Amino acid sequence: MLLIHCPYCEEDRSELEFRWAGEAHIARPENISAISDEEFAEYFFLRNNEKGLTYERWRHIHGCGRFFNAARDTVSDRFLTTYKAGMPKQPLPETGASEKTVETYEATEGDAR
C-alpha cells in the first residue's frame, strides 16, 4: 500500500484516503477578462503531463479534507515531498540513484518520444 504524507495531519496515511487533483502551481491570470483565447486555453485546458518529476495537487478527501501539493515521480510513482497549499515549490530531498534505475521503454527498447 502506498503511503502519502499529509502535511496537515502530519503523518503518513494510506493512498486510499487521497484523491489526485491535477497539476499544481497554476496561477489564475489576474486580468482574465482581457487575455486572448489562446492564453485562456493555455491556462485553463493545457497541461504539461510530464513524464518523471511532476508537481501535483492532492486532496486528503477521506481525512482532513485539505488540498495540498506534492512532488511525485510519475515513472516510479514515488512521492518526493508534500507541502501545504499556497506554499511555493519546495526543494526536493536528495534521492539516491534509485530514481534513475527505473527501466522505461525508451531507455531499453527504443527512442520513441
Place this chain on the structure above:
Amino acid sequence: MADSGADLANRTSPLSGFHGGSSTVRLEAAPPAERISLRARAEDVAALSSALGVDLPVRPKTSASGNGRSALWLGPDEWLVIAEGNGGLMQAAKNSGALHSATDVSHRNTAILVSGPGAAAAINAGCPQDLSLKAFPVGACSRTVFGKVEIVLLRTGGDAFRMEVWRSFSDYAFGLLAEGAQDAAV
C-alpha cells in the same frame, strides 16, 4: 377522528435489530446522539470552546471530552461535536457569538461501538490506519475509510472504539465489522 398513529413520524434506528460479534469483539449500535459538523477559523476556536463546554482540539488526530460532549478534530478548521442525548449543541454554538458554520448532522450519522481485545483487528478488516496504541492512542480520532465507506473513528478506550458512519452506509459497515470480528477471533 380516531387517532390511528399514522400521523406520527416515529424515529427508527438504522441499526435496530442488528447483532454481531465474536468471542473477542463486541458490536453494539450506539444510542442516539446529537451531532454537529462545525467549521470555524482559528481565532474563533476559544469562544466556541467555552460556549460548547468542551475544548475544540487543534492538534491533528486528537479529541476532547467533557460534560457529556466530545469534540473530534477532523481537519484544521473542521470538527465533529457529539453530545449524548439531546445536548443543545446548535444553540450553544449560536450563543458563542463567534463566526462559524454549524450543521446539525444528528440524523445523518449513526455509530457502532466496537469493543473487546479483537476490536482493532476487526476494524482493520476494512480500515488502513495503524490502530496500535502507539499510533492511535486513547482519545485519538480520524476521518478515514472502512471498506467502501467513509467513517470517523474515535478510540474511547484501550480496546474500545466508536465508529461514526452515515446512516445509509451503516448496514454495510456493520456487516463488514461482523465479518472482521469473526476473522479477529480465529
